[in-house]
Amino acid sequence: MIRLVPRTETSAFWQIATPVMAVAATMLAGGLLFAIMGYDPVSAIRTIFWDPLFGPAAGYSRQQLLVKAAPLILIASGLAVGFRAGIWNIGAEGQYIIGAITGAAVALAAYPAPEMWIFPAMVVAGALGGWAWGMIPALLRNWFGASEILVSLMLVYVAQRIAAWMAFGPMKNPEGFGMPGSRNLQQYPAASNPELIAGTGAHWGVVAAAAAVLATWFLMSRHIRGFHIRAAGTAPRAARFAGVKPETLVAFCLGLSGALAGMAGLFEVAGPAGQITDKVGVGYGFTAIIVAFLGRLHPVGILLAGLLLALTYIGGELAQLTMNLPAATVQVFQGMLLFFLLGFDLLTRYRLTRRVTA
Amino acid sequence: MIDPVALFLLLLSASTPILFAALGELVVERAGVLNLGVEGMMIVGALSGFATAYYSGDAFLGFAVAALAGALVALPFAILTQFLMSNQVASGLALTLFGLGLAALFGKPVEGVRAPIMSVGPLGLNWIVWLGLAMVPAVWWFLNRSRAGLILRGVGENHDAAHALGYDVRRVRLAAIAFGGAMAGIGGAFISVATVLQWTEGMTAGAGWIALAIVVFSNWTAVGVLAGAWLFGGVTVLQLRLQAAGVRVPVQLLSMAPYLATIIVLVAISARQKFSRRAGGAAPGSLGQDFHALR
Numbered sequence: 250m251i252r253l254v255p256r257t258e259t260s261a262f263w264q265i266a267t268p269v270m271a272v273a274a275t276m277l278a279g280g281l282l283f284a285i286m287g288y289d290p291v292s293a294i295r296t297i298f299w300d301p302l303f304g305p306a307a308g309y310s311r312q313q314l315l316v317k318a319a320p321l322i323l324i325a326s327g328l329a330v331g332f333r334a335g336i337w338n339i340g341a342e343g344q345y346i347i348g349a350i351t352g353a354a355v356a357l358a359a360y361p362a363p364e365m366w367i368f369p370a371m372v373v374a375g376a377l378g379g380w381a382w383g384m385i386p387a388l389l390r391n392w393f394g395a396s397e398i399l400v401s402l403m404l405v406y407v408a409q410r411i412a413a414w415m416a417f418g419p420m421k422n423p424e425g426f427g428m429p430g431s432r433n434l435q436q437y438p439a440a441s442n443p444e445l446i447a448g449t450g451a452h453w454g455v456v457a458a459a460a461a462v463l464a465t466w467f468l469m470s471r472h473i474r475g476f477h478i479r480a481a482g483t484a485p486r487a488a489r490f491a492g493v494k495p496e497t498l499v500a501f502c503l504g505l506s507g508a509l510a511g512m513a514g515l516f517e518v519a520g521p522a523g524q525i526t527d528k529v530g531v532g533y534g535f536t537a538i539i540v541a542f543l544g545r546l547h548p549v550g551i552l553l554a555g556l557l558l559a560l561t562y563i564g565g566e567l568a569q570l571t572m573n574l575p576a577a578t579v580q581v582f583q584g585m586l587l588f589f590l591l592g593f594d595l596l597t598r599y600r601l602t603r604r605v606t607a
Numbered sequence: 608m609i610d611p612v613a614l615f616l617l618l619l620s621a622s623t624p625i626l627f628a629a630l631g632e633l634v635v636e637r638a639g640v641l642n643l644g645v646e647g648m649m650i651v652g653a654l655s656g657f658a659t660a661y662y663s664g665d666a667f668l669g670f671a672v673a674a675l676a677g678a679l680v681a682l683p684f685a686i687l688t689q690f691l692m693s694n695q696v697a698s699g700l701a702l703t704l705f706g707l708g709l710a711a712l713f714g715k716p717v718e719g720v721r722a723p724i725m726s727v728g729p730l731g732l733n734w735i736v737w738l739g740l741a742m743v744p745a746v747w748w749f750l751n752r753s754r755a756g757l758i759l760r761g762v763g764e765n766h767d768a769a770h771a772l773g774y775d776v777r778r779v780r781l782a783a784i785a786f787g788g789a790m791a792g793i794g795g796a797f798i799s800v801a802t803v804l805q806w807t808e809g810m811t812a813g814a815g816w817i818a819l820a821i822v823v824f825s826n827w828t829a830v831g832v833l834a835g836a837w838l839f840g841g842v843t844v845l846q847l848r849l850q851a852a853g854v855r856v857p858v859q860l861l862s863m864a865p866y867l868a869t870i871i872v873l874v875a876i877s878a879r880q881k882f883s884r885r886a887g888g889a890a891p892g893s894l895g896q897d898f899h900a901l902r
Contacts, residue, residue, distance in 0.1 A: 253692070253899065337696055394881035395874045398643070398696070399820045403873075406813045406866045414859035527859075535704060542697060577711030577808075584705025588683050591693040591701060599692065 253599040263597040268543050268550070271590035272557065278585055288572060296572060297564030297582075310563045312450030316521050317562045319454040320345070320513035322555035324537035326461040327506030329546040330469065334478040335485070336502040340386065340401025341510040342534025343408035344379040348511020349518040349529050350415055351378025356440035356519065357420060357431060367439040371515055372453070379511015380504050382408065387503035391496045397503060405534070413527035420525050431525040434518065442520035454516030458555070461509055466548040474501065510534060532580075539587045558583065614844060619736050620802065622840025624649070624794040624811075626739045628818035629825070629832045630746050631790025636822055637750060638783035639763035639893035643699025644684050646815025647706020648788045649795030652677040654710040656796025657806045658717050666725040669800050670735060670793055677792020678785040680706055685784040689777045692897050703815070711808045722804040733801050735793070740833075742790075747829035759783060763891035766898045776898050791815065813866065820869045824876045827889045835872070842868040 276298065280290035301310040324341045331338050338344075352375030359367050386400035420431040434440045442452045469475035480488040481498055489495065513533065518525060540558050544550030565579030628645050635642050656673030660666045684702040687693040728734040750756040762769040762779045770776050798814065799806050817839055824838075825831025846864040854861070880890075 393874045393878035395877040403866045410859045410863045580708025587701035595691045
């Protein structure tokens, strides 16, 4: 009989080992799933995890890695700060969509002005839009005690419908021959978010993601607010006695993660996506939750986890093309990954010992 | 003019998926477990129920399979939270993401086909609608009048005390989670088999999350769940009526109504619970907490 003994401190070794184990277990379980579905498991796993980096078409897919990882890392950095404090923003997808809309609104209003300030103003507007959308659940929780989990999530569906309305109504391209969707910002130099270094896929979102990793690292390990956040997450009562106001943390965490998600949305709509459509939200906001957990809510971990999940996106697309695997495979993979991660997490908090029967 | 009786019958149908899912989640939460995977279990129920109904031609068999599938897909969540002490919020989210992915993956073959026609019960309402209405007193009776319900509530209110009294906290919770999964599965299948008559990816469209909000709104009572489901059904029907009547508001904005209504209701009820004497309303005492018996 195996017995669980709680650890007094989380194990540093297992903190790092469990995400690796979770990825390995996901590959195994994924292989099994492919075998059941009638695909060759080995080549499917290779197509998803290996070929995007080292396969025949790796030149293209390596660029895509940064494009896909940037929004994930940017959003997850913000989410992780809140998760540390026990504040569950699971509506990042909505904040991402609203950020894309408010950011694009600046560009569409300024069109076709060529000024330099337009793109920076869009970034600010995107961050503000996401911040405002994140502040709704924050204020409703602070004022009325409404669950930020449910409110932030409901607001995702509201945001999706606002995006659809914008694409078919107010933001519809007047020169678009009646097609839904806004003007394409890639064709508007002052507003576009181009590849900065040719061949790398790096756009301003990648720069922002790197900055977010550094900034959240500084916040969480060097700044008093980060200390408060960690205290509130591990010992809420003690934190309260030490003068940490829960309301301030709720507003800060939801505002921060909202702003980062909004920026991610803006970078996407001004860059890779190009325009506001009814499908602006592609699920980055939800996948970022997995990134945050897989990265152990630590900035460096998030960086690595973001790259890994970006890899599954690209690998999934590749497998769709070459092996005709359904697009949803990646979603299943991501869900399984989170399951395994949470399961193995046991090892960081408990020791397994053989029960000694007397 | 709109006939109020016809409107009420529409409301009953529109509220059924949420009613099932929320009644299931009510029992789960009364046992002290917060399962945020309702949306995932619903969509799995929607697909498995639809596929079964389509291939077998028997819609009722579809609902049975949907219940089974909903309970089965909740199994990883149950193992994670009850045996591996995983965070319930994160595990529930994982269940939702996993369920959505799984359903999208296996739903490809039945895209674009239509469900068999179901025989209807009294008042031209689907039998499943009646089953849902019957579940309200059944769940009420179970929670408030049965011995098993008393134990379940005890486990949810204070799992350490229940454990000390010799009750098997895990077994009670595993059973509750399975029941919640089955109910969510039926609720999901109602959308695909009885309402839309088709399978489309992501067709539950947040119904599972609304069900979660309705459990809070209900103050953890079966009658409250019914009221919440009807309120939601009313908003949905009204919204569809306004769309059909050609109101000069964009369709996309009208279709926000159920989600906005959920937020408003959630805020109102949370405020009442916050400013009333007992903080958190009637929320079970051990809701969302890990249970680890040292002895």
